[in-house]
Amino acid sequence: MANNGQVQDFVPISDLHPNTTHPRVAGVIIGKTDVKSFPDRKKIGLDRFTFGFTIKDSPDYFINVSSWGNDRYINGLSNSFSVGDCVIIENPLVATKDSEKDDRFCPSTPSFYRLMVSEAHSQLSICADIEIMNRLLPLLHLPVKDYRDFYSLGDIMANGQSLDGNVINILAVVRSVRPENIKYFTTADGRKGQRLEVKLFDDSVTSFPLVCWDREAIQLVQTLIPRETVLFISDARIGYDGFRNCMTATVNSKTIITVNPDTKEASLLFNYAREVSESGVLDEDDRLGDVPVESISDVYTVSQLKLKAQENSEVFCGITYSFISRLDLDGSITKVIKSRCSKCRYQVNEESQSCSNTACPGVDHPLTVTTGFDLLVDVTDHTGTLQSCSLNGTVAEKTLGCSHNEFANLTEDERTAIKWKFLLERCKVYFKITPSSKSRSGMRCSVLECSLADPGEVKQNMSALGSSCSPVL
Structure with a gap:
């Protein structure tokens, strides 16, 4: 390979053209796709392999690169570099970009062209020249789209x-x-x-x-x-x-x-x-992290989970087949749907439109709020009642079958109908128990999912529980 220090030997991406002969391009890898394989139309029974990547050599210019070949070559080439590496590509083919196909499946680039790297004609190597790397690496921190054009x-x-x-x-x-x-x-x-x-x-x-x-x-x-x-x-x-x-x-x-x-x-x-x-x-x-409900299998009676919460200082999850004994949906809408500060999760004072937390980290920033269901429900079985379980946000929306905006537009009779769909009905409740010294019971219960229970499933699990104080595993 030629001396990497000879920057003048490199063709800038902005100057690439199909008529460019034996180009040498230096750039930093800003994107890369997985290797994929397709049946070879010319050689029945064999596969062709391909992957693509995107390189950048200046604040305004970057280009897509693709490579096709056999399993050994393509996987070997792909494994030789990663996003963030500076590379030198010698003698790639410069082809006119198929704007419809390329822009649909590849990153949109300012170049009218794309590069193709082949085993027979091209070479890719990791750049080890400090001067070139110092020029290229800062480009990793420049967005490829207008930095002001984004959604929060x-x-x-x-x-x-x-x-x-x-x-x-x-x-x-x-x-x-x-x-x-x-x-x-x-x-x-x-x-x-x-x-x-x-x-x-x-x-x-x-x-x-x-x-x-x-x-x-x-x-x-x-x-x-x-x-x-x-x-x-x-x-x-x-x-x-x-x-x-x-x-x-x-x-x-x-x-x-x-x-x-x-x-x-x-x-x-x-x-x-x-x-x-x-x-x-x-x-x-973050103490528990995101636990998918399908991974939760331990079944408890209310008395069993209370006992475990007393004996255990760790967060835990489980299932209980219980009746919803309190579900206040037909009262004041402000008790069902609440606005909280996006920065600290404290409730927003509706009259002053200010955060009620004096220690909020966003005290010097404009107030931003999130609005959603904010319910406290009680669940009861033959062993006792678990009071003030949190049923909030998207979990509440999924349980009740409507968004908070849709709920706010319902009539009182319609809200009451939703309430009686669950009140005093046996439900399958997935929960998270978090120890809390601020709570009178010493714990907080959050509902992760709630739905009407299948009678056969209830009978099977409750029979297995019996009078034991251990969860069904």
């Missing part, structure tokens, strides 16, 4: 399902990354896959899911430091998760993730994240 998480929630299927830019902070929650699976045609959900937050929303399916994206997010990393996510796909009744963002083949972008907006968000982290607001929810 609150904007996404406010627009709701109207954004379903749209591709947008997001500026947010990493709240949590849990590698142990990676789910591996095999598709019907035998391909292996993986999925990891990352939680984001900003000054409008405390938790929002970002879903990663590609191995490359999963590897990148696992390197990020929660609460200390701001992301500008270009071209994330927004979707509505009907099962969880919430909006989600997904990393796709067009997405470019810029870590700790060098922008004023990102700096302000980083300072906010530091303030809210130091205040301890996020700690309580």
